[in-house]
Amino acid sequence: MLWDAFPSALDLARFQFAFTVTFHFIFPAFTIGLASYLAVLEGLWLWTKREVYLDVFRFWLKIFAVAFAMGVVSGIVMSYQFGTNWSVFADRTAPVLGPLLGYEVLTAFFLEAGFLGVMLFGLGRVGKGLHFTATCLVAIGTLISGFWILSANSWMHTPAGYSIAPDGRFMPEDWWAIVFNPSFPLRFLHTITGAYLTTAMIIGAVAAWHLLRERLRAGMAVPAERLNERAKVMFSMAMWMAAAVAPVQAVFGDLQGLLAFRYQPQKVAAMEGHWETQRGAPLILFGFPDMEREETRMAVSIPRLGSLILTHEWDGEVRGLKAFPPEQRPTNVPLVFWSFRIMVAMGVLMIALGLISLWLRWKGRLYTTPWFLRFAIAMGPSGLIAVTFGWITTEAGRQPYTVYNLLTTAESVSPIAAPAVATSLAMFIVVYFVVFGAGTWYLFRLFGKTPAAHESDIAAEEPIRTAGITPAPQVARRGASGPGRHTVEQRG
Amino acid sequence: MSAETIATIWAFLIATAVFLYVVMDGFDLGIGILFPWMQDREDRDIAVNTVAPVWDGNETWLILGGGGLFAVFPLAYATILPALYMPLIVMLLALVFRGVAFEMRFRAESDSQRRFWDWSFSGGSIAAAFTQGIALGALVQGIQVEDRAYAGGWWDWLTAYSLFTGVALVAGYGLLGASWLVWKTEGGLQERARDLARVLGLVTLLFIAAVSAIMPFLLPEFRARWFSFPTILLALPVPVLLVLLAVRFFRALEPTPAREAEAARAPDPRLPPEAPPRPTGRVIWHDSVPFFCALGFFLLSYVGLGISMWPLIVPPEITIWDAAAPASTQLFLLVGAAVLLPIILAYTGYVYWIFRGKVRAGEGYH
Numbered sequence: 001m002l003w004d005a006f007p008s009a010l011d012l013a014r015f016q017f018a019f020t021v022t023f024h025f026i027f028p029a030f031t032i033g034l035a036s037y038l039a040v041l042e043g044l045w046l047w048t049k050r051e052v053y054l055d056v057f058r059f060w061l062k063i064f065a066v067a068f069a070m071g072v073v074s075g076i077v078m079s080y081q082f083g084t085n086w087s088v089f090a091d092r093t094a095p096v097l098g099p100l101l102g103y104e105v106l107t108a109f110f111l112e113a114g115f116l117g118v119m120l121f122g123l124g125r126v127g128k129g130l131h132f133t134a135t136c137l138v139a140i141g142t143l144i145s146g147f148w149i150l151s152a153n154s155w156m157h158t159p160a161g162y163s164i165a166p167d168g169r170f171m172p173e174d175w176w177a178i179v180f181n182p183s184f185p186l187r188f189l190h191t192i193t194g195a196y197l198t199t200a201m202i203i204g205a206v207a208a209w210h211l212l213r214e215r216l217r218a219g220m221a222v223p224a225e226r227l228n229e230r231a232k233v234m235f236s237m238a239m240w241m242a243a244a245v246a247p248v249q250a251v252f253g254d255l256q257g258l259l260a261f262r263y264q265p266q267k268v269a270a271m272e273g274h275w276e277t278q279r280g281a282p283l284i285l286f287g288f289p290d291m292e293r294e295e296t297r298m299a300v301s302i303p304r305l306g307s308l309i310l311t312h313e314w315d316g317e318v319r320g321l322k323a324f325p326p327e328q329r330p331t332n333v334p335l336v337f338w339s340f341r342i343m344v345a346m347g348v349l350m351i352a353l354g355l356i357s358l359w360l361r362w363k364g365r366l367y368t369t370p371w372f373l374r375f376a377i378a379m380g381p382s383g384l385i386a387v388t389f390g391w392i393t394t395e396a397g398r399q400p401y402t403v404y405n406l407l408t409t410a411e412s413v414s415p416i417a418a419p420a421v422a423t424s425l426a427m428f429i430v431v432y433f434v435v436f437g438a439g440t441w442y443l444f445r446l447f448g449k450t451p452a453a454h455e456s457d458i459a460a461e462e463p464i465r466t467a468g469i470t471p472a473p474q475v476a477r478r479g480a481s482g483p484g485r486h487t488v489e490q491r492g
Numbered sequence: 493m494s495a496e497t498i499a500t501i502w503a504f505l506i507a508t509a510v511f512l513y514v515v516m517d518g519f520d521l522g523i524g525i526l527f528p529w530m531q532d533r534e535d536r537d538i539a540v541n542t543v544a545p546v547w548d549g550n551e552t553w554l555i556l557g558g559g560g561l562f563a564v565f566p567l568a569y570a571t572i573l574p575a576l577y578m579p580l581i582v583m584l585l586a587l588v589f590r591g592v593a594f595e596m597r598f599r600a601e602s603d604s605q606r607r608f609w610d611w612s613f614s615g616g617s618i619a620a621a622f623t624q625g626i627a628l629g630a631l632v633q634g635i636q637v638e639d640r641a642y643a644g645g646w647w648d649w650l651t652a653y654s655l656f657t658g659v660a661l662v663a664g665y666g667l668l669g670a671s672w673l674v675w676k677t678e679g680g681l682q683e684r685a686r687d688l689a690r691v692l693g694l695v696t697l698l699f700i701a702a703v704s705a706i707m708p709f710l711l712p713e714f715r716a717r718w719f720s721f722p723t724i725l726l727a728l729p730v731p732v733l734l735v736l737l738a739v740r741f742f743r744a745l746e747p748t749p750a751r752e753a754e755a756a757r758a759p760d761p762r763l764p765p766e767a768p769p770r771p772t773g774r775v776i777w778h779d780s781v782p783f784f785c786a787l788g789f790f791l792l793s794y795v796g797l798g799i800s801m802w803p804l805i806v807p808p809e810i811t812i813w814d815a816a817a818p819a820s821t822q823l824f825l826l827v828g829a830a831v832l833l834p835i836i837l838a839y840t841g842y843v844y845w846i847f848r849g850k851v852r853a854g855e856g857y858h
Contacts, residue, residue, distance in 0.1 A: 066595045069548075070592055073587055074588065075555075076584060076588075076591075077584045077585075077588065079555050079558050080584060082569075083562065083574070084573045084577050084581065085574075087570040087571070087574045087641065088570070090569055090570045091567060091640055091641075094563060094569065094817055095817045095818050095820075096821070098559075098563025098821060098825070099824045099825040099828075101563060102563040102564075102825045103828055105555050105560070106829060106836065107828075109552045109555055110556075113548040113551070113552045114549045114840055115839075116549075117548065117843055117847065118545070118843060118846060120545070121847070122846060126846060167640070171820075172824070414573075415574065415643070416574055416577055416646060417646055419646075420578065420646040424581040427581065427582075428581075428585070431588060431589070435592050435612075436592075438596065439592055442595075442596065446599075
């Protein structure tokens with residue numbers, strides 16, 4: 001029967017959540033880092049007075065505006081989806097998770113949204129100091145937002161500070177323990193660092209593309225001094241980021257793996273492709289986890305290294321998936337296994353990029369080595385790929401639970417008929433591909449514009465004049481006396 | 493504080509957040525709703541620029557409404573959202589379209605692209621307003637709940653009444669948008685906005701009358717509220733005030749001596765001769781009156797709705813106290829909200845102040 005082949009409401013709801021959250025996270029992963037980058041650029045401009053920082057700031061500000069808008073609208077969807085599609089989860093966990101999301105709105109979303117307008121349109125309307133404050137507040141807002149949402153997410157992995165009421169609801173007992181639950185601090189560091197690297201990879205690729213294009217246009221090697229100053233600044237900053245932070249990220253990742261090994265051994269077993277419990281377990285590099293046969297076929301492995309990494313002992317015991325009943329194992333082991341490897345591969349490539357950049361910088365060839373510029377361009381999406389597959393690893397690895405070991409995904413879903421969820425899912429897919437496809441296309445157009453000296457502002461293409469309440473002569477005086485202010489009021 | 497008191501405070505806070513959302517996103521959705529009556533490209537750009545710096549903050553109140561409901565009235569969140577599944581999903585997608593259109597309109601590289609994003613902006617705004625109205629109508633008609641979960645079907649929200657409230661809200665948001673433009677623009681666009689505000693003001697008032705007349709007959713609880721002594725003493729001022737406000741609204745849309753004096757004033761010698769004189773504070777004040785009257789219509793309707801529903805949060809049965817999260821949850825968030833909400837209101841007001849005054853063509857966005 002065709003009807004039997006129709007996915008269940010649960011599967012559809014899961015797919016819808018995975019689809020919308022994956023799409024959504026692409027934008028914050030980029031804008032968290034970009035907001036901080038913009039704050040640094042504006043700070044450098046105010047500090048050094050070098051025009052080049054303002055030009056780079058304006059170049060990325062336009063990109064930020066587009067990416068942030070897409071993050072906001074796809075994020076509103078997320079805040080309602082707990083209720084529309086996961087109403088049992090919402091009812092059970094709200095006493096604990098509700099305030100965390102409430103605080104995210106109160107401390108982060110309003111801050112970002114309120115000062116975004118000043119940041120985007122205010123450079124001609126408010127003083128430099130106030131504008132810089134607005135930029136910093138937006139950047140801080142993105143970090144605070146990450147703080148609360150990752151705390152809530154971490155609590156689902158490592159619940160703490162709660163009790164369970166007779167009707168099955170989770171009741172808060174200790175807010176400190178809830179917010180700073182065991183997996184939260186590292187997850188926060190790992191995610192924010194991932195976001196910074198994501199931004200650095202994109203900035204590095206855009207800068208490398210412009211540097212390489214200058215060379216191709218000239219048909220010969222252009223000396224470094226004559227290359228686009230803005231592109232060089234971007235490229236240099238991005239490569240410093242890769243060199244300094246990519247290795248640190250590997251350490252955070254390793255520590256997070258150890259934490260998961262302690263709290264979510266099934267997940268780690270799936271990541272590693274271990275089925276049998278063993279001492280001196282190997283590290284499986286590649287292979288094909290087979291859930292039917294309960295083994296990882298054609299495994300290529302390094303003896304004992306698995307135990308060494310996870311237990312820091314040559315002979316440490318590593319529990320395999322078979323140590324857990326099938327209904328407590330991740331529902332899609334190959335997905336967890338492969339996603340993890342993709343993330344790690346991206347991390348290794350980023351470390352390599354950073355190290356090579358140090359070598360070339362030392363040799364004075366950072367901006368003029370074509371193969372390296374090509375490598376940096378190819379690495380543009382690597383951060384996004386890494387964070388996406390990192391999240392797939394951790395979230396698919398959390399299955400079959402929403403709240404680890406306490407509430408299953410199957411119990412969490414809303415009582416909504418499959419056809420309704422199928423309809424909404426189809427609408428999401430169509431709308432997201434149209435809207436975010438177009439948005440991404442515009443982003444690429446902005447990436448491709450040569451970063452110019454005296455880069456125009458979003459708002460400064462025409463100086464803004466405050467028509468209205470403020471009496472004209474007073475404003476004209478102020479505009480004339482403050483050289484830093486755009487010559488507000490004198491035209492119009 | 494007792495759990496009941498905290499829940500009552502929260503009910504007022506959430507209601508305030510929803511109201512702030514309605515009035516703030518109301519006028520910027522209203523701009524999109526009015527797009528079909530603004531064919532001139534420059535007019536459209538000016539209209540969008542009046543809200544471009546603030547729309548994102550406006551929409552954040554919707555997230556606070558949803559997030560706050562999740563945190564402090566989870567039973568309401570977990571039953572209303574599944575019950576209104578389709579209208580809410582359509583609303584979210586509509587907000588996606590019109591939200592990105594703010595940026596994309598200015599990034600468009602051809603007329604056909606611009607038309608597509610204009611259409612997205614307008615269609616998204618209309619659809620969002622319509623589905624919000626449907627959601628309101630479906631909620632007051634009542635939601636079937638059994639054993640802490642929604643127990644109805646996925647078309648239950650679709651009734652003549654909910655469609656009616658949907659259309660009413662489109663008209664109401666259109667009114668907010670039109671009167672906002674009367675405040676924030678000048679010249680031909682402002683004249684057009686005045687005409688639209690007159691028509692939409694009349695239509696909105698008729699809808700308010702009709703929706704209010706039907707509402708007491710939806711549930712016996714509502715009827716009891718309105719037609720019993722002494723509640724009627726509390727309720728009676730609402731329609732009376734609405735009539736007074738309506739009179740003020742239509743009078744404020746007439747040109748006044750202050751404006752005529754302004755038009756006759758000699759041009760400012762410091763400005764280039766072609767620039768029209770800068771409006772004075774008195775003119776701007778006068779132009780803002782219709783907008784605040786329109787807000788008044790919404791506030792009074794909202795108070796009327798509150799009188800009908802109190803203390804129900806999910807009609808016909810669930811009260812705010814039934815739906816409340818445990819006291820420790822509500823208190824934990826209340827402590828922060830008490831500190832943060834005044835700060836948020838202060839800086840939101842400050843941002844509006846930075847972008848005060850009339851917006852003119854070519855004034856600097858993008």
